[in-house]
Amino acid sequence: QVTLKESGPGILQPSQTLSLTCTFSGFSLSTYGMGVGWIRQPSGKGLEWLANIWWDDDKYYNPSLKNRLTISKDTSNNQAFLKITNVDTADTATYYCARTLIGGNVMDAWGQGASVTVSS
């Protein structure tokens, strides 16, 4: 059974760096074809893909966030991470991580989401 769970600071101030952790089980990020993606959703709005990291450490980012994103992984501890620098109120959202499978880049299992509020 594949499970993922996001964790984050809950609330942070503008200009700070948001650090998110995705802890997962049921698969390994050292296995060919496995990846983890991050997606966010402001309250009442749609979904926005942010970044993906793959088993071979290949990384993809959404250019709309203008180099503010850094994705990484700790394979031995079954974790993936996302950092967003210089946050502002527009980064307030629920952040999801999802297992991604090569061959269609299908996000087939999602975490429950972590709510993040940026406020002064």
Added chain:
Amino acid sequence: DIQMTQSPASLSASLEEIVTITCQASQDIGNWLAWYQQKPGKSPQLLIYGATSLADGVPSRFSGSRSGTQYSLKISRLQVEDPGIYYCLQGYSAPYTFGAGTKLELK
């Protein structure tokens, strides 16, 4: 970036009715299209991948199809548990992009 134009934005349908939601891709994405259902307060759940393949555990009343760059999700007989917001997602090239969503309600 590839744009995914999803329609309708909302619809209301009766139990047992047939429902169809479409996504139009701005360029060829092959079969790299997935459909998700999201219920209030929950994370999205995969319904269809590869444009037409049913995800594990998804009822057979859900189906996906493709005609060129237009993709459709069909619910053959709407059930009481089907209302929610449905999204398409293209996985052809980064940045991966979602449709704006379709809010499905029971009439």
